[in-house]
Amino acid sequence: MSTQTSAQSPPVRPGTASDPRRVEMFSDGVFAIAATLLVLDIEVPDARDGASLWSALAGLWPSYAAHVVTFLVIGIIWANHHTVFGYIARVDRLLICLNLLLLLVVSALPWPTALVAEHLGGGGADAHAAAAVFSGFMMAQAVVFMLFWLYVTRTGHLFHAHVDNAHARAMRLKFGLGLAVYPLAVALAFVSAPATLALHGLLAVYYAANPIWIPSIDEA
Amino acid sequence: MSTQTSAQSPPVRPGTASDPRRVEMFSDGVFAIAATLLVLDIEVPDARDGASLWSALAGLWPSYAAHVVTFLVIGIIWANHHTVFGYIARVDRLLICLNLLLLLVVSALPWPTALVAEHLGGGGADAHAAAAVFSGFMMAQAVVFMLFWLYVTRTGHLFHAHVDNAHARAMRLKFGLGLAVYPLAVALAFVSAPATLALHGLLAVYYAANPIWIPSIDEA
Amino acid sequence: MSTQTSAQSPPVRPGTASDPRRVEMFSDGVFAIAATLLVLDIEVPDARDGASLWSALAGLWPSYAAHVVTFLVIGIIWANHHTVFGYIARVDRLLICLNLLLLLVVSALPWPTALVAEHLGGGGADAHAAAAVFSGFMMAQAVVFMLFWLYVTRTGHLFHAHVDNAHARAMRLKFGLGLAVYPLAVALAFVSAPATLALHGLLAVYYAANPIWIPSIDEA
Amino acid sequence: MSTQTSAQSPPVRPGTASDPRRVEMFSDGVFAIAATLLVLDIEVPDARDGASLWSALAGLWPSYAAHVVTFLVIGIIWANHHTVFGYIARVDRLLICLNLLLLLVVSALPWPTALVAEHLGGGGADAHAAAAVFSGFMMAQAVVFMLFWLYVTRTGHLFHAHVDNAHARAMRLKFGLGLAVYPLAVALAFVSAPATLALHGLLAVYYAANPIWIPSIDEA
Numbered sequence: 078m079s080t081q082t083s084a085q086s087p088p089v090r091p092g093t094a095s096d097p098r099r100v101e102m103f104s105d106g107v108f109a110i111a112a113t114l115l116v117l118d119i120e121v122p123d124a125r126d127g128a129s130l131w132s133a134l135a136g137l138w139p140s141y142a143a144h145v146v147t148f149l150v151i152g153i154i155w156a157n158h159h160t161v162f163g164y165i166a167r168v169d170r171l172l173i174c175l176n177l178l179l180l181l182v183v184s185a186l187p188w189p190t191a192l193v194a195e196h197l198g199g200g201g202a203d204a205h206a207a208a209a210v211f212s213g214f215m216m217a218q219a220v221v222f223m224l225f226w227l228y229v230t231r232t233g234h235l236f237h238a239h240v241d242n243a244h245a246r247a248m249r250l251k252f253g254l255g256l257a258v259y260p261l262a263v264a265l266a267f268v269s270a271p272a273t274l275a276l277h278g279l280l281a282v283y284y285a286a287n288p289i290w291i292p293s294i295d296e297a
Numbered sequence: 298m299s300t301q302t303s304a305q306s307p308p309v310r311p312g313t314a315s316d317p318r319r320v321e322m323f324s325d326g327v328f329a330i331a332a333t334l335l336v337l338d339i340e341v342p343d344a345r346d347g348a349s350l351w352s353a354l355a356g357l358w359p360s361y362a363a364h365v366v367t368f369l370v371i372g373i374i375w376a377n378h379h380t381v382f383g384y385i386a387r388v389d390r391l392l393i394c395l396n397l398l399l400l401l402v403v404s405a406l407p408w409p410t411a412l413v414a415e416h417l418g419g420g421g422a423d424a425h426a427a428a429a430v431f432s433g434f435m436m437a438q439a440v441v442f443m444l445f446w447l448y449v450t451r452t453g454h455l456f457h458a459h460v461d462n463a464h465a466r467a468m469r470l471k472f473g474l475g476l477a478v479y480p481l482a483v484a485l486a487f488v489s490a491p492a493t494l495a496l497h498g499l500l501a502v503y504y505a506a507n508p509i510w511i512p513s514i515d516e517a
Numbered sequence: 518m519s520t521q522t523s524a525q526s527p528p529v530r531p532g533t534a535s536d537p538r539r540v541e542m543f544s545d546g547v548f549a550i551a552a553t554l555l556v557l558d559i560e561v562p563d564a565r566d567g568a569s570l571w572s573a574l575a576g577l578w579p580s581y582a583a584h585v586v587t588f589l590v591i592g593i594i595w596a597n598h599h600t601v602f603g604y605i606a607r608v609d610r611l612l613i614c615l616n617l618l619l620l621l622v623v624s625a626l627p628w629p630t631a632l633v634a635e636h637l638g639g640g641g642a643d644a645h646a647a648a649a650v651f652s653g654f655m656m657a658q659a660v661v662f663m664l665f666w667l668y669v670t671r672t673g674h675l676f677h678a679h680v681d682n683a684h685a686r687a688m689r690l691k692f693g694l695g696l697a698v699y700p701l702a703v704a705l706a707f708v709s710a711p712a713t714l715a716l717h718g719l720l721a722v723y724y725a726a727n728p729i730w731i732p733s734i735d736e737a
Numbered sequence: 738m739s740t741q742t743s744a745q746s747p748p749v750r751p752g753t754a755s756d757p758r759r760v761e762m763f764s765d766g767v768f769a770i771a772a773t774l775l776v777l778d779i780e781v782p783d784a785r786d787g788a789s790l791w792s793a794l795a796g797l798w799p800s801y802a803a804h805v806v807t808f809l810v811i812g813i814i815w816a817n818h819h820t821v822f823g824y825i826a827r828v829d830r831l832l833i834c835l836n837l838l839l840l841l842v843v844s845a846l847p848w849p850t851a852l853v854a855e856h857l858g859g860g861g862a863d864a865h866a867a868a869a870v871f872s873g874f875m876m877a878q879a880v881v882f883m884l885f886w887l888y889v890t891r892t893g894h895l896f897h898a899h900v901d902n903a904h905a906r907a908m909r910l911k912f913g914l915g916l917a918v919y920p921l922a923v924a925l926a927f928v929s930a931p932a933t934l935a936l937h938g939l940l941a942v943y944y945a946a947n948p949i950w951i952p953s954i955d956e957a
Contacts (some may be wrong), residue, residue, distance in 0.1 A: 100480050101319060102322065102762065103819075105322045106768075106769025107769045107773050108326075109323055110326065111496075113334060113404040114776065115404070116405050116406075117334070117406050119408050121411040134430065148401050148404070152400070156390075156393055159393075164317065173816055177816070180812070184772055191781040195952055202789060205304055205502060206789070206790040212327060251487075285394060321539060322542065325539065325546055328544055328546075329543055329546025329550060332620070332624055333546075334554075335624070336551075336626075336627050339628050341558075341628065341635055349646070354650065369621075372621075375543060379539050379613075396695060419659065434528045470685075508610055520936055541759060545759065545763045548761050548766075549766025550839070551885055552767060552844055553770040553771050554774075555844070556771075556772075556774065556846075556848050561850050563851055569866070570866040571866050588844070589841075596830075596837075599759050599833075603755075603756065
């Protein structure tokens with residue numbers, strides 16, 4: 078375990094391929110763009126059909142709700158990603174691949190969000206289908222983040238020397254428990270689409286209040 | 298107050314979760330994308346209906362006006378955000394959450410901008426509604442930025458040691474006065490939509506000329 | 518002139534508001550996004566009207582040409598911006614405002630590009646109008662970049678100590694001569710829209726081959 | 738060959754035009770945006786025509802397949818670009834131009850992806866044409882990356898001192914062999930469009946498993 082080595086021992090040359098800085102930059106780009114592209118999914122009503130613009134805007138509530146929930150989810154994933162990379166001293170090829178897989182899911186989130194925005198208001202089978210697809214994507218990002226976390230905590234070989242890998246491994250259970258909620262969210266989609274969206278909003282708030290955190294060896 | 302501590306005392310490890318660098322990178326991404334996505338809201342007229350392209354282009358003036366105003370607003374928020382982060386030595390979870398809230402509002406700005414671009418030219422109740430929504434978003438970003446500023450100046454615990462928190466707190470009043478204009482802008486929307494847009498342009502110019510600035514302790 | 522001062526004298530605290538790093542990051546974001554959003558302007562033909570996809574693709578040549586020219590232009594502006602910021606040790610409020618003005622023009626470039634892509638193939642008055650608007654945007658970015666360059670070379674107060682401001686000022690004439698071509702490009706738009714696009718492509722190649730460059734004092 | 742010089746000898750001033758950092762930042766922006774814009778190509782079915790949303794979603798399989806393949810391709814190009822820049826100590830004008838050419842191709846990838854997504858399901862001549870265009874773009878990016886790699890390994894003058902340029906040149910052959918597959922992929926497009934897409938997916942996995950890697954002189 079690298080947690081025994083001193084802070085100076087892993088000689089990562091700054092700017093080389095094992096420097097985590099550029100992986101963070103690319104990831105931050107994808108997180109920021111995915112979060113900002115969400116706005117394109119909100120329809121701009123032209124309201125030329127006699128109804129007032131206010132009523133047209135009111136009818137777009139599923140778009141607003143889906144937008145806020147997905148923005149929060151992306152924000153929380155980003156914050157956790159940011160925290161984990163704060164513990165990482167170097168990256169290897171497998172970490173880069175797991176990170177790309179995570180970014181693949183995150184960058185796709187505007188699509189299920191648009192699907193929910195389009196179908197939530199209509200209700201019926203299509204609203205349930207859209208909510209189920211949305212829940213599936215949320216579960217996918219949680220599973221991929223878990224894989225990412227399992228990999229970096231397996232031996233802690235990529236961590237800074239001051240990171241306590243024993244504590245990092247202990248956080249696995251906490252994360253694993255969170256995963257159990259997602260199949261329920263998929264099931265809930267077939268009962269109530271709005272409740273499903275609300276559940277994902279609550280999950281985001283829960284994760285915001287319960288961040289990943291690992292004590293340093295010198296703090297523990 | 299951390300302003301009493303020496304510059305060396307808070308040992309923020311570069312690259313760790315409390316390092317403000319990556320929060321800046323993510324925020325800059327969102328600011329830059331939101332500012333650039335505005336261009337997608339400007340219609341590309343196909344002008345196949347007999348009228349010349351010039352007259353079609355002239356009819357798009359609300360798009361140009363809304364685009365320039367919102368771009369300036371985003372630019373000013375970015376510049377102030379940039380200034381504040383220049384004073385910040387470390388971030389904590391609550392700052393990250395307030396920052397995400399700010400980014401949620403900023404990233405949504407292309408939508409009210411498109412709304413104004415679509416309805417300003419038509420005049421009538423829809424133009425007023427669009428301008429009121431636009432003013433509401435502008436007020437939301439000002440309020441969230443104020444919350445952000447109140448938090449970082451409450452104790453100054455996140456500032457660099459050379460920042461004079463007493464001066465930083467004094468800037469609160471100046472900011473608070475600015476906030477009083479926004480309800481007026483919402484009210485003005487129901488009188489004249491173009492005047493509302495012009496007011497927001499003037500506010501942007503005002504904030505550009507009156508930036509946030511805190512003297513260093515060694516300068517004061 | 519700051520060119521007389523030693524490299525150590527301007528004590529810019531890294532990460533503070535006068536540190537150029539974050540202005541570069543925000544600008545790079547806008548440049549990168551504007552260049553990449555161009556792709557959204559290229560139509561994806563659905564070709565359900567009997568004609569083959571190949572002929573539909575061939576008919577999109579104005580889109581391809583406009584895309585390549587604008588991408589090159591943005592690339593060259595970025596490269597020159599990158600070079601200039603390589604000489605800059607600190608930023609002030611006016612530089613940030615001029616930079617925002619430059620980004621406002623650059624971020625809008627996908628729109629005139631889409632205009633040309635839409636109307637170049639049709640020929641006639643609309644093609645001329647679209648090419649004239651395109652030329653106008655190109656002139657606007659050149660003029661704003663010139664203003665930016667005039668400001669940073671006026672006294673050289675923002676330069677690194679090793680930058681020879683006398684040489685930097687000498688480059689103004691070279692830039693000014695380039696500006697004379699843009700009114701011709703606007704005029705040419707009313708003669709031949711494709712030739713106008715080709716001229717802007719040639720200008721981009723010319724600027725790529727004749728970059729901004731300032732010798733260091735120790736090299737001169 | 739610069740591989741003989743010591744690590745201290747090339748005095749690249751950080752932040753100057755020859756500092757590779759900002760070229761990486763701009764490139765990362767383009768990679769991240771191109772990868773994330775792919776999501777806009779996936780249609781959001783409105784399914785108001787009687788069929789269920791599930792069957793409409795199932796009919797979009799070519800969009801999903803094209804999205805995943807192109808995302809992986811962009812991810813692999815980014816990872817290789819990241820690795821190569823890890824060996825580069827400074828950039829010159831020609832490298833910046835080759836890099837812009839690479840970014841031009843990468844930033845255009847959402848368009849052939851949308852083309853495949855639109856026409857793959859329909860089969861027939863249009864599906865073949867779309868797959869051929871897609872293969873052409875993939876070949877273009879591979880050729881431009883090869884040009885980039887040939888340039889940086891020609892003399893190794895841009896490498897860090899610890900990079901073994903003899904090994905770097907030896908990787909050219911490996912890359913050149915890979916290029917031979919692309920004309921086959923173009924030809925395959927006229928036989929089977931789905932098989933062509935699958936081939937590009939396999940190529941991405943192959944490159945993910947066989948990254949660019951150069952031993953350091955002190956490791957060799």
